[in-house]
Amino acid sequence: MKRYYKIITLLLIGFLSMQSCNSSNRNNKMANQPQSKLLKAVSEKDVQLVRAILNSKPDLEIQDKNGRTALMIAAYNHYNKIAALLIAAGADVNAQDTMQNSPFLYAGAEGNVELLKMGLENGANFNLYNRYGGTALIPAAEKGHLEVVKILTKIPDYPIDHINKLGWTALLEAVILSVKNETQTAIVKTLIDAGADVNIADNDGVTSLQHAKDKGLDDIVYILLKSGAK
Known part of the structure; x- marks a missing residue:
């Protein structure tokens, strides 16, 4: 036994x-496999190796453990030269990772104008949102990325008045969270000039005008009142 x-x-x-x-x-x-090598090459910012791997036509949408594609890794690291190579090869500018970031959304949030433009030229989806339910415009307005705000608000079908999970539009977020300076005022004016609704209130029923008054943003109060804010 x-x-x-x-x-x-x-x-x-x-x-x-x-x-x-x-x-x-x-x-x-x-x-x-070329796919795994691609993720590593991008992470290491090895442009020549990325070029060589792309010649083998790898799966550009393979993801790492965090759901990041090669292009998403390039976006996180501001490797725009590599991002351009990947997009030219067909990488999806809308592929979201586990944080719900996409290359296009992240470019807007980080003020990466070059990558933002590449996204717009290659099928950026305005109906995809970040983990806060926001567009690329909302964090750009908050963080003072004026050039991003100017670019996005010039797009005819861009959702300027989209409301995120916090109950904020780009205008509300620009007033509530931005640093008080000339850039903040310029962003608010850009949004209003592009047609942003100045009377949308947040989840507590507070409008941009009231928030601006509460924060002592006199220049913005003036702009809002001049634009019909109540």
Whole structure:
């Protein structure tokens, strides 16, 4: 009986070892695939290697453990030269990772004008939103990225008055969260000139005008009143 159990134990050990080897082989195989090499090459900012890998026509939408494509990795690191290569090869500017960022959304939020323009030229989807339910315009308005705001508000069908999960439009967020300076005033004026609704209130029923008054933003109060804010 002891001999029988010993044989069974040895067989199980052998089976598990084979499974481990097979798993290791699969992992090694994945590591050697062009797709995995592409993610690594982008992370290491190896432009020449990225070019070489792209010649093999890899799957550009393969994701890492955080759901990031090669283009998303380039976007996070502001590797615009690599981003341009990937987009030219067909990478999706709208692919979202586990944080719900996409290259286009992140470009707007970070004020990366070059990548933003590449996104607009390659099928940027205005109906995709970040984890706060916002567009590329809303965080741009908050963070003082005036050039991004100017670009997006000139697009005829861009959702300027989109309301995010916090109950804020780009205008509300520009008033509530932006740093008080000339750029903030310029962003508010740009949004209003582009047709932003000055009377949309937040979830508490407070309008941009009331927020501006509460924060002592006299220049913005003047602009809002002149634009029909109540």
